[in-house]
Amino acid sequence: MIRLEGIDRIFQVGDQQVHALSQVDLEVGTGEYISIMGPSGSGKSTLLNLLGLLDRPTSGRYFLNDQDVSGLDDARQAYTRRRYIGFVFQFFHLVPRLTAAGNVELPLILDGVAPAERHERVKTSLAEVGLADRAHHRPDQLSGGQRQRVAIARATIMRPQLLLADEPTGNLDQASGADVLKVLEALSDQGIALMVVTHDANIGARAHRAIRMVDGRIVSDRAQ
Amino acid sequence: MKLLESLRFAFQALTGFRLRSILMVLAMSIGVASVMILTGIGEGARGYVSGQFASLGTHMLIVIPGRTETGGAGAAFTVPDTPRDLTLDDAIALRRSAHVSMVAPVVLGSGLVSAKGRERDIPILGSTRELFTIRHWELSQGTALPEGDLQRDTPVCVLGSKVRKELFGADPVLGEWLRVGDRRMRIIGVLRPGGMSVGVDVDDVVLVPVATAQALFNSPSLFRIMVSATRRESIEPARRFVRDTLRERHQGEEDVTVITQDAVLATFDQILGALTLAVGGIGAISLVVAGILVMNVMLVAVSQRTAEIGLLKALGARRSGILQLFLYEAVLLCLLGAVVGTLVGQAGVWALASTYPQVPVATPLWAWIAGVSVAVVTGVLFGVLPARRAADLDPVTALSRR
Ligand SMILES: Nc1ncnc2c1ncn2[C@@H]1O[C@H](COP(=O)(O)OP(=O)(O)OP(=O)(O)O)[C@@H](O)[C@H]1O
Ligand SMILES: [Mg+2]
Numbered sequence: 001m002i003r004l005e006g007i008d009r010i011f012q013v014g015d016q017q018v019h020a021l022s023q024v025d026l027e028v029g030t031g032e033y034i035s036i037m038g039p040s041g042s043g044k045s046t047l048l049n050l051l052g053l054l055d056r057p058t059s060g061r062y063f064l065n066d067q068d069v070s071g072l073d074d075a076r077q078a079y080t081r082r083r084y085i086g087f088v089f090q091f092f093h094l095v096p097r098l099t100a101a102g103n104v105e106l107p108l109i110l111d112g113v114a115p116a117e118r119h120e121r122v123k124t125s126l127a128e129v130g131l132a133d134r135a136h137h138r139p140d141q142l143s144g145g146q147r148q149r150v151a152i153a154r155a156t157i158m159r160p161q162l163l164l165a166d167e168p169t170g171n172l173d174q175a176s177g178a179d180v181l182k183v184l185e186a187l188s189d190q191g192i193a194l195m196v197v198t199h200d201a202n203i204g205a206r207a208h209r210a211i212r213m214v215d216g217r218i219v220s221d222r223a224q
Numbered sequence: 225m226k227l228l229e230s231l232r233f234a235f236q237a238l239t240g241f242r243l244r245s246i247l248m249v250l251a252m253s254i255g256v257a258s259v260m261i262l263t264g265i266g267e268g269a270r271g272y273v274s275g276q277f278a279s280l281g282t283h284m285l286i287v288i289p290g291r292t293e294t295g296g297a298g299a300a301f302t303v304p305d306t307p308r309d310l311t312l313d314d315a316i317a318l319r320r321s322a323h324v325s326m327v328a329p330v331v332l333g334s335g336l337v338s339a340k341g342r343e344r345d346i347p348i349l350g351s352t353r354e355l356f357t358i359r360h361w362e363l364s365q366g367t368a369l370p371e372g373d374l375q376r377d378t379p380v381c382v383l384g385s386k387v388r389k390e391l392f393g394a395d396p397v398l399g400e401w402l403r404v405g406d407r408r409m410r411i412i413g414v415l416r417p418g419g420m421s422v423g424v425d426v427d428d429v430v431l432v433p434v435a436t437a438q439a440l441f442n443s444p445s446l447f448r449i450m451v452s453a454t455r456r457e458s459i460e461p462a463r464r465f466v467r468d469t470l471r472e473r474h475q476g477e478e479d480v481t482v483i484t485q486d487a488v489l490a491t492f493d494q495i496l497g498a499l500t501l502a503v504g505g506i507g508a509i510s511l512v513v514a515g516i517l518v519m520n521v522m523l524v525a526v527s528q529r530t531a532e533i534g535l536l537k538a539l540g541a542r543r544s545g546i547l548q549l550f551l552y553e554a555v556l557l558c559l560l561g562a563v564v565g566t567l568v569g570q571a572g573v574w575a576l577a578s579t580y581p582q583v584p585v586a587t588p589l590w591a592w593i594a595g596v597s598v599a600v601v602t603g604v605l606f607g608v609l610p611a612r613r614a615a616d617l618d619p620v621t622a623l624s625r626r
Contacts, residue, residue: 045624054538054619074543082540089623093535097240107539109229154539 145176252561350437515602534622554607
């Protein structure tokens with residue numbers, strides 16, 4: 001499903017060049033469950049942003065479903081993100097003035113789905129993450145774990161092929177972190193490819209495939 | 225993203241930041257309301273002045289000796305240093321046209337007036353009964369100046385109300401004698417108080433027959449001649465007739481100025497129209513200021529909502545979609561301001577109109593349309609910069625901040 005070929009990502013900081021990613025090659029199949037680990041600054045977030053089309057590689061090629069997506073224009077990229085990719089962030093990034101349902105509804109609105117259908121899908125999606133009864137609560141009325149589950153519902157409501165989670169439990173306590181992970185794994189069982197960046201070795205060990213990064217390079221990549 | 229959804233989202237953002245939105249709407253509405261109220265006052269003043277002129281009778285022409293106007297063919301003439309005087313015969317000649325209904329020659333001077341041992345220096349106006357009609361003067365007692373032969377010197381006079389009070393107090397005056405200069409005249413009437421006319425305070429004047437005034441001042445020249453045209457349409461023919469007749473009588477020299485009240489009214493109209501535009505412009509400036517405010521607030525909104533913008537991009541919003549959202553937000557603010565401003569402006573105009581019922585205060589439609597369009601256009605113009613800033617945000621940086 002995904003193929004990266006010789007990806008470089010170089011940031012220019014003053015007159016210094018930072019190689020956030022160097023010669024990264026990677027293949028990801030449909031429904032894979034992958035953890036990405038590595039020390040801080042090793043390029044995990046940069047890799048995820050590239051995969052999510054939020055960032056462009058300095059050089060190298062990115063194929064999504066055998067189509068080169070590294071050179072798409074803004075509208076096509078937006079479309080690809082909307083239809084094929086879901087994001088879950090460490091800091092949830094819910095819109096504070098919208099209710100849980102309002103937040104989950106956003107991708108559907110952006111995609112131009114009719115209101116009646118939206119309503120149904122939001123309901124189902126919130127039920128899947130166990131928050132059917134919190135639909136009309138605003139983010140500040142929810143716990144951290146609940147917020148992250150709203151964010152997951154939002155990331156998956158478009159039925160993406162790829163779900164990217166950057167330290168999804170980084171801001172949560174053990175119990176709610178475990179809840180969130182369970183929800184993510186359930187989604188992966190339904191055939192969504194899941195890539196989780198984490199510093200937690202326990203979480204890393206649960207994935208079916210573990211990638212380790214150091215200094216912008218993939219140093220190990222093995223099934224487990 | 226569909227138009228309606230974008231508008232709904234923008235509206236939700238506005239209600240999400242309530243205080244900010246209310247302040248912006250307030251600023252915008254003050255701008256719109258001030259355009260409406262200021263132009264309303266300007267138009268009211270214009271209507272008031274036209275109304276006053278209409279009540280004076282707008283068919284009037286005033287003939288003044290000497291050329292005070294130059295222009296057109298007139299500029300070719302050399303104006304004589306001492307223009308020929310206007311005489312009673314000139315006035316009589318002006319009666320001979322179907323376009324002229326009344327002619328009133330006017331002599332103006334001043335003289336010592338005394339009665340019952342009290343003495344005052346007062347303007348003395350020599351004219352005829354026609355002047356009373358032309359000027360809509362009314363008498364509180366007695367009769368106006370005698371009709372008939374213009375050349376006849378009759379020793380009678382009509383007093384202004386102030387003169388009467390100062391010389392006679394509450395005593396009866398009809399039939400009493402008044403000494404004017406070295407002559408004695410019988411008082412036949414008293415004017416009702418009110419207003420200015422021909423540059424003279426009608427309360428503080430003694431009116432005598434025109435020939436009497438000429439004898440008194442020992443001069444045949446007239447101060448001016450008031451001519452009333454028969455109808456509004458006859459003003460122009462009457463003006464031509466007056467000009468041609470007097471040129472003929474003055475050996476081909478065009479040495480008089482004919483002012484029509486229409487022209488005076490038109491001048492006033494122009495001045496007050498310009499005034500309306502000027503005050504409307506001042507209101508429009510406050511609108512632009514409000515627009516700049518909106519821009520600043522939208523810029524702040526963009527930086528406050530960086531994470532939200534980054535998120536929308538991650539969720540698959542296009543650059544153009546983000547641009548729209550923030551543009552709609554600015555335009556909605558300004559539209560709301562325009563609506564509230566229209567209501568406030570209408571209320572203000574209504575309050576003014578009921579406080580000063582004699583002044584027809586009303587916002588002209590063009591001013592309202594201009595005010596609202598300036599509001600919306602500033603909304604769009606000043607909304608573009610913040611919206612572009614939002615659309616150009618890099619999603620990664622936008623999301624990396626908490
Ligand atoms: N926008 C940027 N400008 C300059 N340098 C950047 C930028 N983003 C990332 N970098 C650099 O690229 C390198 C990789 O950063 P990245 O955020 O991918 O690390 P990470 O593995 O996610 O670290 P962490 O575990 O702390 O989140 C770092 O050295 C970082 O300083
Ligand atoms: Mg990171």
